[in-house]
Amino acid sequence: MADEKTIISSSCHCGSSNYSFEVSTSTLPIQQLLCHCDNSRRISGCLFTSYVPVPLDNPAPKLESLTAYHSSDILTRWFCGSCGTHMYLEYKHDGHFEVSHGSVKDSEGVLEFMGHMWIGDTKDGGASDWMPTFGGKAAKRWLGEPENSDEAPLKWKEQDTAASTASRGDKLRAHCHCGGVEFFISEPNEESLKASSPLPDLLVPYNSGRSAENPDNKPWWLSEDRSKHLAGTCACNSCRQISGFDITPWTFVPVGSLTLANNEPFHHGFGTLKSYRSSPIAKRWFCDTCGANVFYDSDERPTLLDISVGLLDAESGARAEEWLEWEKGRVSFRDDAHNNSLINTLQEGLEKWEQQG
Structure with missing residues (x-):
C-alpha cells in the first residue's frame, strides 16, 4: 500500500x-x-x-x-x-x-x-x-541542545537575574542580530503621557466586536502605576505572516522615549532598517541584513511604536520584567490563530502565571 x-x-x-x-x-x-x-x-x-x-x-x-x-x-x-x-x-x-x-x-x-x-x-x-x-x-x-544539556526546572532563572533585583539603569538597549539596527528605550516619564492613540489595540482588538475607541486617550501603553511600558503577545495574521512565527511579542513605547545609538533623537530609516506597508494604515520595519522584525508603525498613532521584545537587552532576561508590564489577560487577536493548540496553551499559561504573581 x-x-x-x-x-x-x-x-x-x-x-x-x-x-x-x-x-x-x-x-x-x-x-x-x-x-x-x-x-x-x-x-x-x-x-x-x-x-x-x-x-x-x-x-x-x-x-x-x-x-x-x-x-x-x-x-x-x-x-x-x-x-x-x-x-x-x-x-x-x-x-x-x-x-x-x-x-x-x-x-x-x-x-x-x-x-x-x-x-x-x-x-x-x-x-x-x-x-x-x-x-x-x-x-x-532543555537549557541548551535537546538531550545534550541539563533540563531546566519550572521558574528557572540564571543566578542573580530576578527582575525584582535587576538594575534598570537609565536606558534599555535594543538591537538586531547583525547590529545594523540599534536604539535605546528610556523609562516612562511625563512625556510618555503626551503620546496618543485613538485605539486601545492590545487591550481591545479592533475585530473584537467591542468598542475599539479611546476618546479620552487613556495611556494604555503604560503600566497602571506608569513605571513600565506595556507588553503583550499577538497572534494576528499579519504579525504571524510577516515575522514567520506564531506569536509576536510587542512592547508599546512613545517615540519620545526612544533615542538612537549615537544619542540622536529617534527618526525612521536609521541603520539597516527597511519598511514594508503591510496594510493601508501601517508599516512594518525590519533589518535589511538579518531580517529582524523591529517596529510596527501605525499612521493612526505616529507618536507610539510597537517594538519587538526579542530585541531587548534587559539585565533580568528575555521578558525584561524590570522594564515591561506584561498583559496576561489575553493573547491579542487570539481568534486569528492558525495553530489553536499552541495559542490556547499560551493563553492558559499566561492566566496561571498571573495568578501565581
Missing part, C-alpha cells in the same frame, strides 16, 4: 515567495520544540521560534526573491527582501531546509509541540514559563 502524502504550503506576507512540499501523512504531527536561543530571538524579534523540517526527497525552495543571512557556521537563514518574512533555515551539513511555522498555511496538525530548548539563553526562562505543559503533558525544558 502506497504511503499517503500530505502537501504543506507556505508563503511570505507579500506573496513573492511560495513553497509547497510533501511529507508522509503517517509522520504527522511532527514532534517539535520551541527554540528560545539568542540567535533566534535577535533575528526574529520573537521570544521563540519553530520550524517544519522538509524531507530531503523534496525539491529545494526557490530562493531568488529572498535574502540570505549566515547567522552561524551551522545554517543560513532566508527571509523575504520585500516584506521581511523569515521563510527558511538551510542546514550546511546536509543541505536540508526547514520552513518557518508561521508561514505555513493550515498548520493545525502539522507540528505537535513537546517542549522548549535553549532556555538557558533567556536568563529568566523567557516565554517557556508561560507554556509549562502541552496537551496536558509536562513540557520538556
Whole structure:
C-alpha cells in the first residue's frame, strides 16, 4: 500500500515567495520544540521560534526573491527582501531546509509541540514559563541542545537575574542580530503621557466586536502605576505572516522615549532598517541584513511604536520584567490563530502565571 502524502504550503506576507512540499501523512504531527536561543530571538524579534523540517526527497525552495543571512557556521537563514518574512533555515551539513511555522498555511496538525530548548539563553526562562505543559503533558525544558544539556526546572532563572533585583539603569538597549539596527528605550516619564492613540489595540482588538475607541486617550501603553511600558503577545495574521512565527511579542513605547545609538533623537530609516506597508494604515520595519522584525508603525498613532521584545537587552532576561508590564489577560487577536493548540496553551499559561504573581 502506497504511503499517503500530505502537501504543506507556505508563503511570505507579500506573496513573492511560495513553497509547497510533501511529507508522509503517517509522520504527522511532527514532534517539535520551541527554540528560545539568542540567535533566534535577535533575528526574529520573537521570544521563540519553530520550524517544519522538509524531507530531503523534496525539491529545494526557490530562493531568488529572498535574502540570505549566515547567522552561524551551522545554517543560513532566508527571509523575504520585500516584506521581511523569515521563510527558511538551510542546514550546511546536509543541505536540508526547514520552513518557518508561521508561514505555513493550515498548520493545525502539522507540528505537535513537546517542549522548549535553549532556555538557558533567556536568563529568566523567557516565554517557556508561560507554556509549562502541552496537551496536558509536562513540557520538556532543555537549557541548551535537546538531550545534550541539563533540563531546566519550572521558574528557572540564571543566578542573580530576578527582575525584582535587576538594575534598570537609565536606558534599555535594543538591537538586531547583525547590529545594523540599534536604539535605546528610556523609562516612562511625563512625556510618555503626551503620546496618543485613538485605539486601545492590545487591550481591545479592533475585530473584537467591542468598542475599539479611546476618546479620552487613556495611556494604555503604560503600566497602571506608569513605571513600565506595556507588553503583550499577538497572534494576528499579519504579525504571524510577516515575522514567520506564531506569536509576536510587542512592547508599546512613545517615540519620545526612544533615542538612537549615537544619542540622536529617534527618526525612521536609521541603520539597516527597511519598511514594508503591510496594510493601508501601517508599516512594518525590519533589518535589511538579518531580517529582524523591529517596529510596527501605525499612521493612526505616529507618536507610539510597537517594538519587538526579542530585541531587548534587559539585565533580568528575555521578558525584561524590570522594564515591561506584561498583559496576561489575553493573547491579542487570539481568534486569528492558525495553530489553536499552541495559542490556547499560551493563553492558559499566561492566566496561571498571573495568578501565581
